[in-house]
């Protein structure tokens with residue numbers, strides 16, 4: 001591979017920068033339902049849960065081809081509509097209950113201890129522009145997780161599907177990230193763990209790609225033909241220098 005200039009690095013969030021294996025969807029949803037109950041929207045949890053997932057799955061099914069992101073608060077208002085409540089996604093009751101989900105989510109996230117130092121090195125020594133591109137229906141959950149681990153300061157742009165309305169692998173969300181960083185695709189490396197969302201999406205956007213994936217996980221999904229493959233994020237500086245100098 002020929003020598004290339006890398007000026008910008010884009011990271012995926014879940015299972016690339018932050019470990020999510022302690023995420024308990026049920027527990028987060030329970031907090032949502034409790035928050036609603038505190039606002040006198042009282043629905044038994046099992047019924048709430050069932051309708052929530054029916055609606056979530058329907059909304060994603062409808063957006064399968066368009067790759068639009070159906071926002072999280074819309075799921076909640078659609079769920080409540082089923083039980084006879086009429087709210088709008090921006091109503092305080094809804095936002096409070098979404099925040100209850102996010103706050104529980106943030107506490108379940110984990111980070112490898114070397115990550116802040118790695119980001120600091122990339123930003124201050126190597127002078128890369130750094131961005132995040134995440135498929136996440138409720139962006140405060142991602143932003144609060146970055147704050148909890150004091151990582152937000154390393155990012156020049158946070159591009160989250162719940163904010164921008166498009167999901168990876170849509171080219172539109174990758175384009176938004178390049179615009180936010182004032183970077184060219186040819187000078188940008190995307191780092192992620194999903195062969196389809198991250199690697200294929202970024203490759204189709206003409207970026208270089210590095211797949212971060214432990215050997216045991218979803219091996220049958222294939223690798224999406226990244227430029228480099230690493231097992232852990234701490235191998236990133238080495239992989240970047242190989243991309244830079246060729247090998």
Ligand SMILES: [Mg+2]
Nearest residue numbers: 012014015193
């Ligand atoms: Mg991921």
